[in-house]
Amino acid sequence: MNNEDFDLVMRAQKGDDDAFYKLICTYKCELYKIAYSYLNNEQDSLDAIQETTYRAYKNISKLRTPQYFKTWLIRILINYCSDELNQNKKLKLIKHQSNIQNKQYDNSNIEAVELLDSLKPDYKKIILLKYFHDFTLRDIAQIMKKPEGTVKTWLYKALKQLKNILIEEGEDCV
Template sequence: MDFEQLVKRAQKYDDEAFYELISLHKMSLYKIAYSYFRNEHDATEAVQEVTFRAYKEIKKVRQPQFFTTWITRIMINYCSREYSRKKKTSLQEVDKGVEDSESATLTKIDLEQHIALLDPQLQVVVKLKYFHDLTIGQIADILKCPEGTVKTRLYKSLKLLKVSLAKEWLS
Protein backbone atom coordinates (compact mmCIF):
# COMPACT_ATOMS: atom_id res chain seq x y z
CA MET A 1 0.00 0.00 0.00
CA ASP A 2 1.39 3.40 -0.90
CA PHE A 3 1.87 6.22 1.57
CA GLU A 4 -0.97 8.44 0.33
CA GLN A 5 -3.50 5.61 0.62
CA LEU A 6 -2.29 4.96 4.14
CA VAL A 7 -2.91 8.61 5.04
CA LYS A 8 -6.39 8.51 3.49
CA ARG A 9 -7.23 5.39 5.49
CA ALA A 10 -5.96 7.04 8.66
CA GLN A 11 -8.15 10.07 7.93
CA LYS A 12 -11.11 7.70 8.08
CA TYR A 13 -9.93 6.80 11.59
CA ASP A 14 -8.47 3.46 10.57
CA ASP A 15 -6.39 2.81 13.68
CA GLU A 16 -4.08 0.32 11.99
CA ALA A 17 -3.25 2.79 9.22
CA PHE A 18 -2.61 5.56 11.74
CA TYR A 19 -0.40 3.26 13.81
CA GLU A 20 1.60 2.39 10.70
CA LEU A 21 2.04 6.09 9.86
CA ILE A 22 3.23 6.89 13.37
CA SER A 23 5.57 3.89 13.30
CA LEU A 24 7.15 5.29 10.14
CA HIS A 25 7.66 8.71 11.72
CA LYS A 26 8.25 8.07 15.42
CA MET A 27 12.06 7.99 15.24
CA SER A 28 12.33 11.29 13.35
CA LEU A 29 9.77 12.88 15.71
CA TYR A 30 11.73 11.59 18.69
CA LYS A 31 14.97 13.03 17.32
CA ILE A 32 13.37 16.46 16.87
CA ALA A 33 11.96 16.37 20.41
CA TYR A 34 15.27 15.17 21.82
CA SER A 35 17.12 17.98 20.09
CA TYR A 36 14.94 20.43 22.04
CA PHE A 37 14.73 18.79 25.45
CA ARG A 38 17.97 16.79 25.65
CA ASN A 39 16.37 14.08 27.77
CA GLU A 40 14.56 10.87 27.00
CA HIS A 41 11.56 11.46 29.26
CA ASP A 42 10.54 14.81 27.77
CA ALA A 43 11.24 13.61 24.22
CA THR A 44 9.08 10.52 24.71
CA GLU A 45 6.33 12.62 26.26
CA ALA A 46 6.47 14.97 23.27
CA VAL A 47 6.09 12.08 20.83
CA GLN A 48 3.08 10.80 22.77
CA GLU A 49 1.46 14.22 22.88
CA VAL A 50 2.07 14.87 19.18
CA THR A 51 0.70 11.43 18.30
CA PHE A 52 -2.48 12.23 20.21
CA ARG A 53 -2.82 15.64 18.57
CA ALA A 54 -2.19 14.19 15.12
CA TYR A 55 -4.84 11.52 15.69
CA LYS A 56 -7.38 14.15 16.72
CA GLU A 57 -6.58 16.47 13.81
CA ILE A 58 -5.71 14.07 10.98
CA LYS A 59 -8.70 15.24 8.96
CA LYS A 60 -6.93 18.59 8.56
CA VAL A 61 -4.28 17.07 6.27
CA ARG A 62 -5.41 18.38 2.89
CA GLN A 63 -2.81 16.65 0.75
CA PRO A 64 -1.72 13.21 1.94
CA GLN A 65 1.77 13.58 0.45
CA PHE A 66 2.43 16.36 2.99
CA PHE A 67 1.61 14.26 6.07
CA THR A 68 5.30 14.12 7.05
CA THR A 69 5.63 17.90 6.87
CA TRP A 70 2.36 18.33 8.76
CA ILE A 71 3.27 16.06 11.68
CA THR A 72 6.81 17.47 11.85
CA ARG A 73 5.32 20.95 12.13
CA ILE A 74 3.09 19.81 14.99
CA MET A 75 6.18 18.48 16.77
CA ILE A 76 8.14 21.68 16.27
CA ASN A 77 5.24 23.80 17.53
CA TYR A 78 4.77 21.59 20.57
CA CYS A 79 8.50 21.59 21.38
CA SER A 80 8.77 25.35 20.90
CA ARG A 81 5.89 26.00 23.29
CA GLU A 82 7.21 23.59 25.89
CA TYR A 83 10.72 24.95 25.49
CA SER A 84 9.47 28.51 26.05
CA ARG A 85 7.59 27.36 29.12
CA LYS A 86 10.73 25.77 30.55
CA LYS A 87 13.13 28.41 29.20
CA LYS A 88 13.81 30.19 32.47
CA THR A 89 14.87 26.99 34.19
CA SER A 90 16.86 25.88 31.16
CA LEU A 91 18.77 29.16 30.95
CA GLN A 92 19.71 28.91 34.62
CA GLU A 93 21.06 25.40 34.02
CA VAL A 94 22.97 26.54 30.93
CA ASP A 95 24.51 29.45 32.85
CA LYS A 96 25.56 27.10 35.63
CA GLY A 97 27.00 24.64 33.10
CA VAL A 98 29.03 27.38 31.42
CA GLU A 99 30.37 28.63 34.77
CA ASP A 100 31.37 25.10 35.79
CA SER A 101 33.26 24.46 32.56
CA GLU A 102 36.92 23.76 33.30
CA SER A 103 38.11 23.34 29.75
CA ALA A 104 38.27 25.85 26.89
CA THR A 105 37.82 22.97 24.46
CA LEU A 106 34.59 23.21 22.52
CA THR A 107 32.44 20.14 23.02
CA LYS A 108 29.13 19.15 21.57
CA ILE A 109 27.48 20.06 24.85
CA ASP A 110 29.01 23.55 24.71
CA LEU A 111 27.67 24.00 21.19
CA GLU A 112 24.21 22.85 22.24
CA GLN A 113 24.27 25.31 25.13
CA HIS A 114 25.10 28.13 22.74
CA ILE A 115 22.33 27.06 20.37
CA ALA A 116 19.90 27.06 23.32
CA LEU A 117 20.65 30.76 23.81
CA LEU A 118 19.52 31.65 20.28
CA ASP A 119 16.07 32.94 19.44
CA PRO A 120 13.66 29.96 19.06
CA GLN A 121 13.13 30.66 15.33
CA LEU A 122 16.88 30.49 14.79
CA GLN A 123 17.24 27.37 16.93
CA VAL A 124 14.71 25.48 14.84
CA VAL A 125 16.56 26.20 11.60
CA VAL A 126 19.94 25.16 13.02
CA LYS A 127 18.56 21.97 14.57
CA LEU A 128 16.67 20.91 11.46
CA LYS A 129 19.64 21.64 9.20
CA TYR A 130 22.53 20.25 11.22
CA PHE A 131 20.99 17.75 13.64
CA HIS A 132 18.41 16.27 11.26
CA ASP A 133 20.18 16.83 7.92
CA LEU A 134 17.20 18.45 6.23
CA THR A 135 17.61 20.58 3.12
CA ILE A 136 16.75 24.27 2.96
CA GLY A 137 13.68 23.35 0.88
CA GLN A 138 12.45 20.78 3.41
CA ILE A 139 12.93 23.24 6.26
CA ALA A 140 11.01 25.90 4.32
CA ASP A 141 8.13 23.45 3.80
CA ILE A 142 8.05 22.53 7.48
CA LEU A 143 8.22 26.14 8.67
CA LYS A 144 5.87 27.35 5.93
CA CYS A 145 8.17 30.17 4.92
CA PRO A 146 10.23 31.02 1.83
CA GLU A 147 13.60 29.36 1.31
CA GLY A 148 15.22 32.80 1.43
CA THR A 149 13.91 33.28 4.96
CA VAL A 150 15.38 29.93 6.00
CA LYS A 151 18.74 30.88 4.47
CA THR A 152 18.68 34.25 6.24
CA ARG A 153 17.87 32.65 9.60
CA LEU A 154 20.57 30.05 9.09
CA TYR A 155 23.15 32.72 8.19
CA LYS A 156 22.15 34.85 11.18
CA SER A 157 22.27 31.82 13.51
CA LEU A 158 25.73 30.82 12.37
CA LYS A 159 26.99 34.38 12.68
CA LEU A 160 25.64 34.66 16.26
CA LEU A 161 27.08 31.28 17.18
CA LYS A 162 30.46 32.25 15.78
CA VAL A 163 30.51 35.43 17.90
CA SER A 164 29.29 33.60 21.00
CA LEU A 165 31.80 30.78 20.63
CA ALA A 166 34.63 33.22 19.91
CA LYS A 167 33.86 35.09 23.15
CA GLU A 168 33.96 31.83 25.10
CA TRP A 169 37.18 30.75 23.41
CA LEU A 170 38.90 34.06 24.21
CA SER A 171 37.77 34.18 27.82
Protein backbone atom coordinates in the same frame (compact mmCIF):
# COMPACT_ATOMS: atom_id res chain seq x y z
CA MET B 1 7.20 10.66 0.40
CA ASN B 2 7.09 7.22 -1.13
CA ASN B 3 3.92 5.67 -2.56
CA GLU B 4 3.44 3.32 0.38
CA ASP B 5 3.48 6.19 2.90
CA PHE B 6 1.16 8.23 0.69
CA ASP B 7 -1.29 5.30 0.58
CA LEU B 8 -1.06 4.97 4.38
CA VAL B 9 -1.87 8.66 4.82
CA MET B 10 -4.85 8.37 2.51
CA ARG B 11 -6.10 5.31 4.40
CA ALA B 12 -5.52 7.02 7.77
CA GLN B 13 -7.52 10.04 6.63
CA LYS B 14 -10.40 7.68 5.90
CA GLY B 15 -10.26 6.32 9.47
CA ASP B 16 -7.89 3.34 9.12
CA ASP B 17 -6.25 3.15 12.58
CA ASP B 18 -3.70 0.54 11.48
CA ALA B 19 -2.49 2.82 8.68
CA PHE B 20 -2.10 5.70 11.13
CA TYR B 21 -0.20 3.46 13.55
CA LYS B 22 2.20 2.39 10.78
CA LEU B 23 2.84 6.02 9.87
CA ILE B 24 3.65 6.94 13.46
CA CYS B 25 5.95 3.93 13.76
CA THR B 26 7.74 5.04 10.60
CA TYR B 27 8.59 8.45 12.07
CA LYS B 28 8.82 7.73 15.81
CA CYS B 29 12.65 7.71 16.01
CA GLU B 30 12.91 10.97 14.11
CA LEU B 31 10.20 12.52 16.28
CA TYR B 32 12.03 11.40 19.40
CA LYS B 33 15.32 12.95 18.27
CA ILE B 34 13.64 16.25 17.48
CA ALA B 35 11.69 16.29 20.74
CA TYR B 36 14.83 15.43 22.72
CA SER B 37 16.82 18.17 21.03
CA TYR B 38 14.20 20.64 22.28
CA LEU B 39 13.30 19.25 25.68
CA ASN B 40 16.54 17.54 26.76
CA ASN B 41 14.67 14.97 28.79
CA GLU B 42 13.62 11.46 27.87
CA GLN B 43 10.27 11.50 29.67
CA ASP B 44 9.32 14.94 28.35
CA SER B 45 10.28 13.82 24.85
CA LEU B 46 8.11 10.72 25.11
CA ASP B 47 5.23 12.87 26.41
CA ALA B 48 5.72 15.20 23.44
CA ILE B 49 5.52 12.27 21.01
CA GLN B 50 2.39 11.00 22.74
CA GLU B 51 0.71 14.40 22.55
CA THR B 52 1.82 14.87 18.94
CA THR B 53 0.38 11.47 18.04
CA TYR B 54 -2.90 12.35 19.72
CA ARG B 55 -3.14 15.72 17.96
CA ALA B 56 -2.24 14.22 14.59
CA TYR B 57 -4.77 11.40 15.02
CA LYS B 58 -7.47 13.86 16.01
CA ASN B 59 -6.79 16.19 13.07
CA ILE B 60 -5.54 13.94 10.25
CA SER B 61 -8.76 14.42 8.33
CA LYS B 62 -7.92 18.15 8.14
CA LEU B 63 -4.55 17.51 6.45
CA ARG B 64 -4.99 19.05 3.00
CA THR B 65 -1.86 17.73 1.31
CA PRO B 66 -1.13 14.11 2.24
CA GLN B 67 2.38 14.20 0.72
CA TYR B 68 3.35 16.68 3.49
CA PHE B 69 2.27 14.40 6.32
CA LYS B 70 5.81 14.19 7.72
CA THR B 71 6.36 17.96 7.80
CA TRP B 72 2.86 18.44 9.22
CA LEU B 73 3.61 15.91 11.97
CA ILE B 74 6.95 17.55 12.78
CA ARG B 75 5.32 20.98 12.89
CA ILE B 76 2.83 19.67 15.46
CA LEU B 77 5.73 18.28 17.51
CA ILE B 78 7.79 21.48 17.34
CA ASN B 79 4.80 23.61 18.30
CA TYR B 80 4.13 21.35 21.28
CA CYS B 81 7.79 21.43 22.37
CA SER B 82 7.92 25.21 22.04
CA ASP B 83 4.77 25.54 24.13
CA GLU B 84 6.25 23.26 26.79
CA LEU B 85 9.47 25.25 26.91
CA ASN B 86 7.53 28.49 27.30
CA GLN B 87 5.15 27.14 29.94
CA ASN B 88 7.77 25.42 32.04
CA LYS B 89 10.55 27.94 31.38
CA LYS B 90 12.90 25.19 30.35
CA LEU B 91 15.19 27.57 28.51
CA LYS B 92 18.45 25.70 29.05
CA LEU B 93 19.45 22.91 26.69
CA ILE B 94 22.11 20.31 27.44
CA LYS B 95 24.42 21.54 30.25
CA HIS B 96 26.16 18.45 31.60
CA GLN B 97 27.11 15.35 29.66
CA SER B 98 26.06 13.18 32.60
CA ASN B 99 22.45 14.33 32.08
CA ILE B 100 22.37 13.15 28.50
CA GLN B 101 20.23 10.10 27.98
CA ASN B 102 20.12 10.20 24.18
CA LYS B 103 23.34 8.60 22.97
CA GLN B 104 22.79 9.71 19.37
CA TYR B 105 24.88 12.84 20.01
CA ASP B 106 28.66 12.76 20.29
CA ASN B 107 30.70 15.29 22.32
CA SER B 108 31.09 17.76 19.46
CA ASN B 109 27.33 17.80 18.94
CA ILE B 110 26.77 18.34 22.67
CA GLU B 111 29.01 21.39 22.62
CA ALA B 112 27.19 22.69 19.55
CA VAL B 113 23.80 22.28 21.23
CA GLU B 114 25.08 24.23 24.24
CA LEU B 115 25.96 27.14 21.93
CA LEU B 116 22.41 27.25 20.59
CA ASP B 117 21.16 28.77 23.87
CA SER B 118 22.47 32.14 22.72
CA LEU B 119 20.44 32.15 19.48
CA LYS B 120 16.92 33.36 18.82
CA PRO B 121 14.39 30.49 19.00
CA ASP B 122 13.80 30.52 15.22
CA TYR B 123 17.54 30.44 14.51
CA LYS B 124 17.97 27.57 16.97
CA LYS B 125 15.10 25.69 15.33
CA ILE B 126 16.68 26.02 11.88
CA ILE B 127 20.12 24.88 13.08
CA LEU B 128 18.62 21.86 14.85
CA LEU B 129 16.53 20.81 11.88
CA LYS B 130 19.28 21.39 9.30
CA TYR B 131 22.38 20.06 11.01
CA PHE B 132 21.11 17.66 13.64
CA HIS B 133 18.20 16.15 11.70
CA ASP B 134 19.33 16.64 8.06
CA PHE B 135 16.24 18.46 6.80
CA THR B 136 16.49 20.41 3.57
CA LEU B 137 15.87 24.16 3.58
CA ARG B 138 12.65 23.54 1.66
CA ASP B 139 11.42 21.10 4.35
CA ILE B 140 12.39 23.53 7.11
CA ALA B 141 10.48 26.32 5.36
CA GLN B 142 7.40 24.10 5.22
CA ILE B 143 7.74 23.09 8.87
CA MET B 144 8.15 26.68 10.00
CA LYS B 145 5.59 28.08 7.53
CA LYS B 146 8.12 30.63 6.28
CA PRO B 147 9.43 31.41 2.78
CA GLU B 148 12.54 29.47 1.84
CA GLY B 149 14.44 32.75 1.38
CA THR B 150 13.67 33.73 4.97
CA VAL B 151 14.93 30.39 6.22
CA LYS B 152 18.16 30.82 4.22
CA THR B 153 18.67 34.31 5.65
CA TRP B 154 18.04 33.13 9.22
CA LEU B 155 20.40 30.19 8.71
CA TYR B 156 23.13 32.56 7.49
CA LYS B 157 22.59 34.89 10.47
CA ALA B 158 22.56 31.99 12.94
CA LEU B 159 25.80 30.58 11.56
CA LYS B 160 27.39 34.02 11.66
CA GLN B 161 26.37 34.46 15.31
CA LEU B 162 27.73 31.03 16.21
CA LYS B 163 31.00 31.80 14.45
CA ASN B 164 31.33 35.09 16.36
CA ILE B 165 30.69 33.31 19.66
CA LEU B 166 33.36 30.74 18.88
CA ILE B 167 35.82 33.45 17.92
CA GLU B 168 35.10 35.30 21.19
CA GLU B 169 35.69 32.10 23.14
CA GLY B 170 38.95 31.55 21.31
CA GLU B 171 37.83 28.41 19.51
CA ASP B 172 39.33 27.43 16.19
CA CYS B 173 36.52 27.82 13.67
CA VAL B 174 37.35 27.41 10.03
